[in-house]
Amino acid sequence: METVFTPWQSLTGGALIGLAATLLMLGLGRIFGATGVLHGLFSSDASGDRMWRLVLLAGMISGPLLVFMLSGRMPAVQVPVSPLMLGIGGLIVGVGVTFGSGCTSGHGVCGMARLSPRSIVAVLTFMIATAATVYVQRHVIGV
């Protein structure tokens, strides 16, 4: 499935992601990690932290709706893989981000911005693993 190269939109979106990460540190003193948000919702011992994570998640989910209200179009979600692959991929992502303590937002944006060696290793590892997986799927197996 071909997609259009969108440097300006992507750069603007990225800058907004960075702004949100900065504001969360300024406001609550927290790293903006989607893994942490999800984790906090499910863990029983962080009851005091659950509220702000729920509210943050509600804001995140409202994002596409605001874009829809302003532009009249929902952000594109094109899924080129089967439901089975989505399920398997989701399960592996859930296990991986728990053991790896973070994902593209926590390690990729906040950790890299802090020049954290742990995050830099994590990002290099998952970028290589993702690229290898996509290569094998599309050019070796040919899904």
Next chain:
Amino acid sequence: MRLLSTYLIGLVFGVGISISGMANPAKVLNFFDVAGAWDPSLAFVMGGAVVVTFIGYRLVLPRAAPVFGRRFNLPASTIIDARLIGGSALFGIGWGVSGFCPGGALPALGTGRWEVFLFVAAMSAGLWLANVIQSFAASSAAAKT
């Protein structure tokens, strides 16, 4: 005020993810498909986000405390171990298989697409599974000593 600010911060993130293309698996997978239908957009997302956060953190972290809190909660761990690398490698495989990462998928729930709900449900199951494995490993380690 604290919760309203938190909601608005989540909203800024959600809008950013929406217009960046990170919530679109086809675009994500094409970024990694250098040998095929390559779409380099995601480099601009990561670049923009990291540069803004890098500058933002340098302005914010010299403060004595956050606006709505007593201290900044920064990860203290500096250990690079098999857990970090193995977990990150697994995450990468799952990302490559599905095209969704947590930061892209959570805001994408707002589009109401069933594929996103399926992914997030499976990811939550994976989170639960990893917690079970961790507590099992911790209890068997405690039993040995």
